[in-house]
Amino acid sequence: MNLTDVVNALAGGIVWIAFTCFVIVALRNAIALLQLFVAAWVFVTRVRPGEGARDLWHRYSDLALPVSVIAPAYNEELSIVQSVKALLALEYPQHEVIVVNDGSKDDTLGELLRAFEMHEIRRTQIAELQQTRIRKTYGSRRYPNLLVIDKENGRKADAANAGIGFARTPLVCVIDADSIIEPDGLLRAAEPFMYDDDRLVAVGGAIRIANGCTVRGGSLQKIGIPKGMVARFQIVEYLRAFLMNRVANAHTNTLMLISGAFGLFRRSTLVEMGGYRHDTVGEDLELIVRMHRFMRERKRDYRISFVPDVVCWTEAPVSLDGLDNQRARWQQGALETLQRHRGMIGNPRYGRIGLLAMPQIVLEDILGPPAELVGYLVLPAAALLGLIDPLMAIAFFFVSVVFGCALSVGTLVLEEQQLKRTPRASDLLRIGAAAILENFGYRQVNLWYRLKGIGRFRRRDTSWAAVPRVGFNG
Amino acid sequence: MADILIADDDPILVEILRFRLEGAGHCVTVARDGEEALERVRDDQPDLVVLDSMMPVIAGPEVLAELKSDPELRHIPVVMLTARAGEADIIAGLKGGAAEYLTKPFIPQELLVRISGLIGAAV
Amino acid sequence: MNAYEEIVLGTTICAAGILVLFLLLVLRRYLEEHTRMRRDERDAAITRSYLQRVAGHRVDLADGWEREARLSAISRILPLLRGGEKTRLLQIAELDGVLDETVRKSRSIYRTERINAIHFLQRFGSEACIARLREIMARDRDPKVRLEAAFALASNGALPPPRETLRLLKGMHRKPTRLDIALLRATAPLYPEQMVMLLEDDLDVAWRSQIIDALGWSADMSIIDVLGRSAADPEPEIRSAALRASARLGHPVAARWVLAALQDPVTSVRLQAIAASRQLEIRDAVPELLRLCGDSQLWVRLRAEQALEHLAPESLEAPVLEARA
16 A cells, blocks of 8 residues: 555545534534424414413312422522522412422521421321432421421432422422522423323423523512623523424424423322432433333323423523533533433334434434534645535535524524513624624534533543532622 | 502503592602602602502512611501512512502502592591 | 535525524514603503593594504503403493404414414403304314313303313313313303203213312202212212312212212222311211221322321321331
8 A cells, every 4th residue: 555545545534524524513403493493383383371271270279280399409508598488489379399408518407497497297208219318307387388308418319309209299390409480480381281181291491591680589580681701602502402492392292301400290200210310410311311211111102391481590600611511511411311221212112202302312412512523623624635625614614603693593583582581672682692603612612511521421420510600699 | 639659660550540549639640660669759758659569670579678667758658559469479568568468450449449548547 | 506505505595584584573672662652652541541431531532543552552451450440441442343353363364363362352351252252162163272262261251051161172082181170160150050961961981070070169059969979980080070079069968978988999089088078177087087097008198197187186196106107
């Protein structure tokens, strides 16, 4: 083999890589565009529950399935009392709040016991799903619908499982202790259960970023726009995820993720499945994937639904420092889930989940990020070397970046047309600017963080770096 | 008769109240947000305040708290007229010192009777 | 032109189109913000003129606002008022023909537009609106729209006789949902006898039990015998429904079959009986409830315990704890 052969082989390799990257990125965006159309269709034809139906629901409030809100808390002594007050005040005919103190090192438990006049009670745990020991359970005469569980430290999954095990209601709503739930969020999320003929097992809802909003006493007072660009970029990302992705997936019955910040589930299904898994950093994704698997393997008719109304607000990391950990963790979680359930990928036994939804996650999480990053390097290089048509490199730029802008702005169109939760025209324009700028730099940095996540997954990194959060000053 | 301040950001509601209250011979001033409401109360010292809860700048319950913590203004009766009909809201409003708590949709005649009762008691 | 050029061109056109759409929406929002003041003034003026007419003043109608403006003002007044003044105001507005536009929209070819019109008719709630809603419920081609009309009628307390509602619901070919149950319950106080007559029809267990459940909301004590008979039905679902309805109706004679049902072999019926004992405050049930604290089923034990906490907290101390240990 002489030099020419080597050069030719190398050139062939580069061209092959360039083409592969191009196809993957184009495919990924084509799917996203399709989702945008599906979401737009859903919104245009959506019948919002009218006052008539709501009126009936209020009149016969015993028909609304009682809900237990499960709030795992770890080192939240500063905010826990306010958060729990907000949870107790949620608008819902019958709901109970179960706070699980996950072995906090600060005085979270003490704050709760003092503020709500709690005393130790006996309460039977219906299903033991946690792996750590329950220390004590507390109740309060003044707040009969509040239960506090004190347990040894585990992870969020373990704390949520402990709470699910104590719930006596047909529905459970698992949240993060620092999620700010909309006053009628529970009501909105439970609405699909009113129209349900016993097939529905889980409902997710749209989550927004609370940065820039005024928060007082654990509830949202006024919607605002954060000053920092990193937070604004995330607003666009969240809109894209919740308004486009989830809405479209739920419509085709392939919703694969209900965020850990807010999810409403049928208790019996969760208990039957054994609750969350403890050994993954992406327990919320894993739960829904496993739920599909569980129901399909038992040949049950089931549905997982999504309400596009905003149910909950959550703080996002304000700087790239916190973001890198969060994104790497999400990536790592996705890979762990795919590995555990790899048997479902492309498997016709799992119907559209196996044939469509799982391959889509593979494309999105395994192939997509490296392909796009590599493409940014290889395509211009190949064009300079004269190996490919220079137009192809330009087309790659258009398919990834310009198309990305179009998708982000497209989601904003949906938001403004349907939900209108941006305070003013000027704020809308600012978010619009962020939607475009996001594609120049932020998007690429994010891909890099995801590669870091892939690295962590390969090293089997189990350390669970906490994301620094901004505090709200009340 | 009496000076009444309406603090509400909905012009339609203001119009309805103004029509009925002026018809009953009262003198009506209007504040469109919580901050303006506080200013007006301090400047004009009205005989009664009709207060909405969801208002721009400063929300109703905080305006109420502010008024009730001021010894100069504490005696002015406040009628909360709000869309917040939750049990917790009503209790919080009455505990916070509201003389009456009415929820929207409301019966104009009822509001009028309650207001004249309060003014009779205050004057 | 090669494929890449096409991709570049296509992406550009797509992106530009979406961007223009977005900018249009921003512009719309901007204009909304800037014309709000004028719109508010207009709506306030319309409101004032209506209030004056309600109060019996003669108002010069020469400055006649467009129907659309009147509709906009009325839809802002509706959620604020209730009582006689509202009714009179709506009557006057109806004479102005404010509703014509809405009635026209309730015949639109677009489902969402029809449903929006239904929501408005419901809030307006005048006689003409009810008549139109009944027409929609009986005749619209889309069952979802008909169902929405049914909800609207229910919230105005104007549902048609139950046979019509049931036909609509059964026509949807699914198991009864919670809102279906609510509709039946809303019908019960209006037509209790006709509800009872429905039970003679050939119905499957799911619907039959929902009708029995709904009877509990009829506030008509004369149907108590029907509940008593149903409490002895061979179908557990019907027995449960009869217990639920008895608890709701609150007739003391129901204690007889509630006590018997505490020994029912089917778990769900026992649970329902426990709930009924609690709601009807049947103190005679205490010994039986104490026995159920040792039931083989976890949920029965839990609910019995909860009912005892409510009915006889003093009885709970010793035996329950022993039974648990």
